[in-house]
Amino acid sequence: MTDTATLAAVFPSASIDNRRDGVWITAIDLDVEAMAREMTRLGFRLSTMTGLAQADGETAVVYHFVIAGHPVHIKTFTHAATLPSITPLVLAASWIEREIHDFFGVQFAGHPNLAPLLRPAELREGFFRDAAEVPLQLTRSQTEQPS
Amino acid sequence: MTYTVPLGPYHPALEEPYKVSVQCGGDTVQTVSVEVGYSFRGIELLAQRTGWVQAVTLLERVCGICSHVHATTFCRAIETVAAIEVPARAVYIRTILCELERMHSHLLWAGLATEYIGFQSLFMEVSNLREGVMDLLESISGNRVHYGMNRIGGVNRDITDTGPIVTQLDAMGEIVKRDVVPALMESRTAMTRMRGVGALTPAQAVEWGVVGPIARASAIATDVRSDLPYLAYSELGFKMVTQPAGDVLARVSVRVLELLESIRLACEALERLPSGPLRAFEGMPNIPPGEATAFTEAPRGEVIYYVASDGGDTPARVHVRTPSFVNIPALEAMTMGQQFGDVALIQASVDPCLSCTDR
Numbered sequence: 001m002t003d004t005a006t007l008a009a010v011f012p013s014a015s016i017d018n019r020r021d022g023v024w025i026t027a028i029d030l031d032v033e034a035m036a037r038e039m040t041r042l043g044f045r046l047s048t049m050t051g052l053a054q055a056d057g058e059t060a061v062v063y064h065f066v067i068a069g070h071p072v073h074i075k076t077f078t079h080a081a082t083l084p085s086i087t088p089l090v091l092a093a094s095w096i097e098r099e100i101h102d103f104f105g106v107q108f109a110g111h112p113n114l115a116p117l118l119r120p121a122e123l124r125e126g127f128f129r130d131a132a133e134v135p136l137q138l139t140r141s142q143t144e145q146p147s
Numbered sequence: 148m149t150y151t152v153p154l155g156p157y158h159p160a161l162e163e164p165y166k167v168s169v170q171c172g173g174d175t176v177q178t179v180s181v182e183v184g185y186s187f188r189g190i191e192l193l194a195q196r197t198g199w200v201q202a203v204t205l206l207e208r209v210c211g212i213c214s215h216v217h218a219t220t221f222c223r224a225i226e227t228v229a230a231i232e233v234p235a236r237a238v239y240i241r242t243i244l245c246e247l248e249r250m251h252s253h254l255l256w257a258g259l260a261t262e263y264i265g266f267q268s269l270f271m272e273v274s275n276l277r278e279g280v281m282d283l284l285e286s287i288s289g290n291r292v293h294y295g296m297n298r299i300g301g302v303n304r305d306i307t308d309t310g311p312i313v314t315q316l317d318a319m320g321e322i323v324k325r326d327v328v329p330a331l332m333e334s335r336t337a338m339t340r341m342r343g344v345g346a347l348t349p350a351q352a353v354e355w356g357v358v359g360p361i362a363r364a365s366a367i368a369t370d371v372r373s374d375l376p377y378l379a380y381s382e383l384g385f386k387m388v389t390q391p392a393g394d395v396l397a398r399v400s401v402r403v404l405e406l407l408e409s410i411r412l413a414c415e416a417l418e419r420l421p422s423g424p425l426r427a428f429e430g431m432p433n434i435p436p437g438e439a440t441a442f443t444e445a446p447r448g449e450v451i452y453y454v455a456s457d458g459g460d461t462p463a464r465v466h467v468r469t470p471s472f473v474n475i476p477a478l479e480a481m482t483m484g485q486q487f488g489d490v491a492l493i494q495a496s497v498d499p500c501l502s503c504t505d506r
Contacts (some may be wrong), residue, residue: 020227021440045356045369047442048468050453064440064451064468069374073440092356095476096468103191118184118505128192 022071030076036086039065046092051100053129059104085111103128156185160491163501171487179482186505194465210503212252215244216445218297224454227439235421237301242378246413251280252446253402256498263492264340269330301426309417320410332400341396345481345493355477359448359470363389364397371444383415395496469503
């Protein structure tokens with residue numbers, strides 16, 4: 001139930017790529033809640049999620065799933081810096097969504113508690129994104145806006 | 148009467164800073180909330196501003212215990228992006244270090260666990276064993292903690308005289324079998340203090356997505372060494388350890404039995420160490436644009452690295468997911484309904500690494 005044909009049926013509009021480190025699926029407009037439901041039904045475990053800052057201000061989010069030694073990486077993109085939260089469906093997503101919120105400012109709509117997880121109080125949401133363009137010390141306060 | 152007790156962020160029961168807020172009704176735990184982030188260093192961000200070679204040294208410092216695993220996983224992700232084939236001898240040396248590091252980590256944890264249950268004599272025995280492992284690591288790498296063995300495409304140092312290491316590991320295995328296994332898995336002290344405490348059912352283990360010894364102690368047969376065999380594990384015939392009960396005793400048992408398996412794997416790798424070069428190339432690596440992940444079984448469970456390159460001198464993105472990041476939240480399920488006095492032991496049974504979690 002985890003071969004490429006099965007995944008192609010689950011993600012009909014996505015591009016699927018078999019690589020050395022697993023199957024990579026990219027879908028620009030992905031219903032992540034339906035995806036999470038389907039991956040859970042197929043028996044996948046959510047290992048983690050990776051946030052990737054995009055030049056247009058949006059964030060690519062990669063969901064890394066594993067089943068019996070078969071990693072599947074599903075990449076999608078935020079719209080207006082927002083994605084639906086999958087935490088109500090997959091408990092293990094809770095901390096990683098909070099981390100991506102801290103680092104990249106992504107709003108995970110429907111997350112039960114999007115409180116800062118790792119972000120120091122003096123840094124603002126999305127400070128990884130700021131720090132990619134300006135020295136880190138400029139992001140240390142809300143009053144010191146990056147130029 | 149309901150009351151809330153904060154454990155931490157600085158507390159004698161915690162090895163590293165984090166906060167466990169425990170709400171109790173009488174002596175029974177009703178709810179638990181965990182706060183982390185007290186050791187945040189921004190290592191992922193720093194790695195994106197550091198040259199590829201220096202980043203290996205930086206990422207080895209994610210953790211002071213499983214440092215080799217982090218450098219290994221980072222290198223493996225880069226080697227996937229750049230399609231670098233690591234020589235067989237280097238693969239085996241990486242494997243040997245991984246297993247010695249697992250022994251060092253499990254013994255350190257066993258020492259802490261025995262101290263928590265008041266088993267001071269065993270604490271000394273286990274600490275002495277750990278010291279022996281650290282001596283071996285120092286004799287191989289020149290370092291006791293951050294070994295600096297990894298480089299992109301291979302390893303920095305060779306293991307030239309394998310015989311004495313095998314002899315010492317065999318002797319340690321005998322001590323583990325003679326003293327540690329009966330004391331931690333069969334003695335009345337261990338049974339009374341740990342059996343039935345802090346149980347995590349298999350269903351809860353799946354729900355919380357826990358990994359490593361925590362999952363295996365709840366009957367979930369998952370280990371990257373067998374699920375996604377890497378380094379030399381498929382050639383060495385790795386045998387997974389699981390336990391059915393899911394309690395603190397089961398977590399102890401998994402780690403103690405894994406000590407014996409680590410000794411076997413390290414000895415086997417030392418005896419079968421192939422000849423050949425230590426690295427795929429000399430000089431600076433050229434990392435082309437691309438992205439890749441690497442999965443490794445650290446002492447505490449699955450580690451994942453995502454690495455992206457834009458063809459430049461530094462990584463474009465490094466993301467590190469450590470096992471403690473997914474194991475610590477499950478404390479909520481393990482402590483609910485337990486006695487307040489057991490919370491310190493239950494959290495210790497997770498072997499939480501905050502240096503890893505916070506990065």
